[in-house]
Amino acid sequence: MIEVAAAPFPYPFDPATTALIVIDMQRDFVEPGGFGAALGNDVERLTAIVPTVAALLALARRHGLTIVHTRESHDASLADCPPAKLTRGAPSLRIGDVGPMGRILVRGEPGNAILDAVAPLDGEIVLDKPGKGAFYATALGDILRLKGITHLIFAGVTTEVCVQTTMREANDRGYDCLLIEDATESYFPAFKAATLDMIRAQGGIVGWTAPLAALAAALE
Numbered sequence: 001m002i003e004v005a006a007a008p009f010p011y012p013f014d015p016a017t018t019a020l021i022v023i024d025m026q027r028d029f030v031e032p033g034g035f036g037a038a039l040g041n042d043v044e045r046l047t048a049i050v051p052t053v054a055a056l057l058a059l060a061r062r063h064g065l066t067i068v069h070t071r072e073s074h075d076a077s078l079a080d081c082p083p084a085k086l087t088r089g090a091p092s093l094r095i096g097d098v099g100p101m102g103r104i105l106v107r108g109e110p111g112n113a114i115l116d117a118v119a120p121l122d123g124e125i126v127l128d129k130p131g132k133g134a135f136y137a138t139a140l141g142d143i144l145r146l147k148g149i150t151h152l153i154f155a156g157v158t159t160e161v162c163v164q165t166t167m168r169e170a171n172d173r174g175y176d177c178l179l180i181e182d183a184t185e186s187y188f189p190a191f192k193a194a195t196l197d198m199i200r201a202q203g204g205i206v207g208w209t210a211p212l213a214a215l216a217a218a219l220e
């Protein structure tokens with residue numbers, strides 16, 4: 001077992017039974033003109049973590065972790081999109097509308113692509129998810145079970161929405177979850193800070209957090 005200097009206490013894991021889950025590093029959330037910007041957010045905060053996520057992917061690849069990339073996305077018909085997700089709020093562009101990077105959050109559109117700097121390599125798992133959590137309406141649970149995965153390391157965007165939802169789903173399913181603090185980001189600094197706190201509070205009630213340097217020190 002490898003042990004990461006994490007909070008609220010050390011995180012032990014075996015790379016052979018651990019997957020890195022990179023959540024929704026899509027142009028739609030990170031680049032101007034996408035869904036994140038349409039919701040009124042400043043996307044520059046998210047752009048800043050791209051090199052750290054790329055370094056985390058390189059580390060995970062060197063050590064043979066299973067790698068899963070997710071995309072928040074919908075079928076072109078939007079039949080898999082809950083009505084509330086389509087209609088709630090007042091974004092400048094709604095899911096399915098045509099924006100500068102194609103139809104917002106629709107599979108196969110340019111904006112739905114994962115950023116080149118953190119793009120999946122051949123053999124890595126790419127999972128389209130219609131919800132905020134990556135277990136809802138996807139094959140993720142079956143994929144991880146078939147691979148014998150027991151531990152999950154998380155990165156991606158946004159910390160309090162899709163990352164935290166997926167961590168909570170995973171924690172309830174029995175996975176030991178570690179969030180890499182500098183490889184995740186929110187449009188709202190206070191929400192990121194609160195999410196890190198609530199994950200590791202009460203004895204790690206959702207899981208662990210650690211910076212990338214701590215994971216690298218444990219592995220290399």
Ligand code: TIU
Binds near residue numbers: 023029072159163187
């Ligand atoms: N709005 C926001 O913060 N996030 C999302 O809508 N999706 C993800 O977090 N991927």
